Amino acid sequence: MSLQSSLVPPVTELRAYAPTADLAVSPLSSRRERAHPQAGTAPDNLRTEPGPVRFIIIALAITFLSVFVVLPLVVVFASAFSKGIGAYVAALAEPEAMAAIRLTLLVAAISVSLNLVFGVIAAWAIAKFDFAGKTFLITLIDLPFSVSPVISGLVFVLLFGAQGYFGTWLQAHDIHILFAVPGIALATIFVTFPFVARALIPLMQEQGTQEEEAAISLGASGLQTFFRVTLPNIKWGLLYGVLLCNARAMGEFGAVSVVSGHIRGETNTMPLLVEILYNEYQFVASFAIASLLAMLALITLVVKTVLERRLDEGQEPKD
Amino acid sequence: MVRRILPLVAGLLWASSAFAADVTLLNVSYDPTRELYADFNKAFAAAYQKETGKSIEIKQSHGGSGSQARAVIDGLQADVVTLALAYDIDAIAAKGLTAPDWQKRLPLNASPYTSTIVFLVRKGNPKGIKDWDDLIKPGVNVITPNPKTSGGARWNYLAAWGYAEKKLGSPDKARKFVGDLFKNVPVLDTGARGSTVTFVERGVGDVLLAWENEAFLAQREFGKDKFEIVAPPLSILAEPPIAIVDKVADKKGTQAVAEAYLKYWYTKEGQEIAARNSYRPRDAEIAKEYEKSFAKVELFTIDDVFGGWAKAQKEHFGEGGIFDQIYKN
Numbered sequence: 093m094s095l096q097s098s099l100v101p102p103v104t105e106l107r108a109y110a111p112t113a114d115l116a117v118s119p120l121s122s123r124r125e126r127a128h129p130q131a132g133t134a135p136d137n138l139r140t141e142p143g144p145v146r147f148i149i150i151a152l153a154i155t156f157l158s159v160f161v162v163l164p165l166v167v168v169f170a171s172a173f174s175k176g177i178g179a180y181v182a183a184l185a186e187p188e189a190m191a192a193i194r195l196t197l198l199v200a201a202i203s204v205s206l207n208l209v210f211g212v213i214a215a216w217a218i219a220k221f222d223f224a225g226k227t228f229l230i231t232l233i234d235l236p237f238s239v240s241p242v243i244s245g246l247v248f249v250l251l252f253g254a255q256g257y258f259g260t261w262l263q264a265h266d267i268h269i270l271f272a273v274p275g276i277a278l279a280t281i282f283v284t285f286p287f288v289a290r291a292l293i294p295l296m297q298e299q300g301t302q303e304e305e306a307a308i309s310l311g312a313s314g315l316q317t318f319f320r321v322t323l324p325n326i327k328w329g330l331l332y333g334v335l336l337c338n339a340r341a342m343g344e345f346g347a348v349s350v351v352s353g354h355i356r357g358e359t360n361t362m363p364l365l366v367e368i369l370y371n372e373y374q375f376v377a378s379f380a381i382a383s384l385l386a387m388l389a390l391i392t393l394v395v396k397t398v399l400e401r402r403l404d405e406g407q408e409p410k411d
Numbered sequence: 412m413v414r415r416i417l418p419l420v421a422g423l424l425w426a427s428s429a430f431a432a433d434v435t436l437l438n439v440s441y442d443p444t445r446e447l448y449a450d451f452n453k454a455f456a457a458a459y460q461k462e463t464g465k466s467i468e469i470k471q472s473h474g475g476s477g478s479q480a481r482a483v484i485d486g487l488q489a490d491v492v493t494l495a496l497a498y499d500i501d502a503i504a505a506k507g508l509t510a511p512d513w514q515k516r517l518p519l520n521a522s523p524y525t526s527t528i529v530f531l532v533r534k535g536n537p538k539g540i541k542d543w544d545d546l547i548k549p550g551v552n553v554i555t556p557n558p559k560t561s562g563g564a565r566w567n568y569l570a571a572w573g574y575a576e577k578k579l580g581s582p583d584k585a586r587k588f589v590g591d592l593f594k595n596v597p598v599l600d601t602g603a604r605g606s607t608v609t610f611v612e613r614g615v616g617d618v619l620l621a622w623e624n625e626a627f628l629a630q631r632e633f634g635k636d637k638f639e640i641v642a643p644p645l646s647i648l649a650e651p652p653i654a655i656v657d658k659v660a661d662k663k664g665t666q667a668v669a670e671a672y673l674k675y676w677y678t679k680e681g682q683e684i685a686a687r688n689s690y691r692p693r694d695a696e697i698a699k700e701y702e703k704s705f706a707k708v709e710l711f712t713i714d715d716v717f718g719g720w721a722k723a724q725k726e727h728f729g730e731g732g733i734f735d736q737i738y739k740n
Binding site: 255262263268353355356358369 | 437445446462470471472473481482484485486487506604605608632633662
């Protein structure tokens with residue numbers, strides 16, 4: 093019995109850890125699991141593992157994390173500051189670095205705000221209404237998760253490239269999409285498409301439509317219902333989605349690399365510049381930019397933890 | 412918080428447009444010329460300002476020569492291209508973006524600087540590599556990028572082939588030689604700089620086949636105590652060409668500036684910049700001055716051995732060409 097349980101951990105134990113392993117999993121599933129554990133399986137059963145097994149598992153997890161997460165982070169910061177804080181600041185003040193930071197912020201702002209609007213609308217439609225082709229729509233939303241980012245970039249080359257479908261028309265009207273900010277923004281939007289919608293759909297589905305129905309039966313208009321009832325209910329889930337969307341938007345490499353054209357000081361985002369500087373033997377500058385991205389990751393992680401706690405506390409956390 | 416950040420972001424964004432120069436050119440170039448053009452652009456901007464009173468900014472884009480040509484074909488708005496080999500500019504001309512006779516519009520085959528292919532080995536040359544023969548010995552790991560994507564890699568391949576054909580006397584023997592050589596290649600990077608990084612920083616391989624300028628740069632960056640350059644007695648004359656992308660330059664009205672920019676290469680100043688970045692200058696006087704910087708290598712041209720780029724590209728690097736056949740086995 094004990095042998096079996098040590099080999100095959102209880103199902104709930106696995107599920108309870110799933111959200112931290114996969115960013116794409118909605119915060120709601122974690123909340124539900126933690127709030128209503130299946131009777132009898134959790135948390136007491138976790139302690140039935142023999143001591144040494146528990147120790148080995150924990151030690152393995154910590155070793156794995158240190159080697160694959162902590163160590164690289166330390167290396168990034170150590171390399172960034174290897175020639176002192178002066179060199180670090182100077183590297184970030186370079187016009188090319190500033191341009192990359194600017195472009196990254198701009199592209200993230202565009203793609204996050206558009207995906208915010210789109211995500212709320214899509215989640216609203218999917219969670220609150222029944223219509224034909226609903227499953228198809230959900231699959232479409234998930235598509236960017238399953239497509240390689242390089243392919244996502246190439247799609248835009250095929251569409252908007254000079255030899256592409258709209259190429260001749262765009263050239264004739266002197267509109268630049270590819271190898272310019274619009275192309276980079278488009279590729280980023282495509283790749284970060286699912287985050288907001290995916291965070292909201294399960295949450296809105298669980299909340300059901302009663303509160304909205306009540307509001308409408310009391311005479312509220314559609315917009316009033318949305319802003320007074322729905323939005324307050326989903327705000328933490330929404331923030332969570334926006335956060336992940338932003339992290340991915342700023343960190344995207346593959347898709348952006350294909351559509352960027354790598355014009356220095358103009359179409360290089362931070363991740364692209366990290367690679368360029370590294371290939372130019374400018375290690376301090378390269379890791380200085382990388383450290384900014386690493387810091388973004390750390391901040392994202394902290395805020396994500398806080399948001400998850402808020403979601404755990406229930407729909408109406410105290411502000 | 413938001414109120415404090417917004418003006419900052421706005422300020423940053425505004426700052427970018429504040430320094431706009433009178434004229435802007437985009438030069439789309441290949442991988443190892445980053446340092447060369449950083450140097451050249453600065454000198455040209457100063458000369459241009461002095462002559463016309465206008466400020467000019469030259470933007471750069473670097474990558475594998477083949478993929479850069481592809482980007483220009485897909486609409487990257489390059490005023491000029493400065494690539495690793497003529498075939499890549501031919502591809503751009505084939506789409507009507509530049510004149511078919513582009514190579515005749517500037518002196519010296521439109522190649523103001525040349526280079527060759529040399530070997531970079533680790534300190535003390537532990538495997539005793541002196542000539543192309545040594546590269547096919549068992550146990551010698553050779554690093555070179557992928558000829559499908561990298562211009563430098565195509566020069567590497569053709570240099571090895573040319574050597575073998577001249578030394579062994581027949582194309583069949585040359586084919587076997589190059590095949591044996593590629594059996595010693597553990598990894599193919601996409602660009603020349605990628606291969607240099609693999610060899611120099613990741614410590615993979617015993618010998619790097621490299622552009623002469625790239626080998627010198629690696630040595631300058633990492634110190635002569637770590638790497639040695641071995642120049643084989645016989646190698647290829649690599650002529651990286653330059654051209655105006657007419658379609659873009661005409662539309663942007665930069666044709667005259669682009670021409671002045673490229674012609675600056677043929678001045679003493681331009682030639683001097685090439686030489687001090689370890690590209691071989693064409694100008695006899697500057698070449699004499701820098702004579703000691705470059706090893707004496709007997710050089711054959713692609714026209715001599717392969718009958719020009721178009722033929723070499725089709726036979727060796729085309730779909731199902733000799734490289735494909737060699738690398739599969």
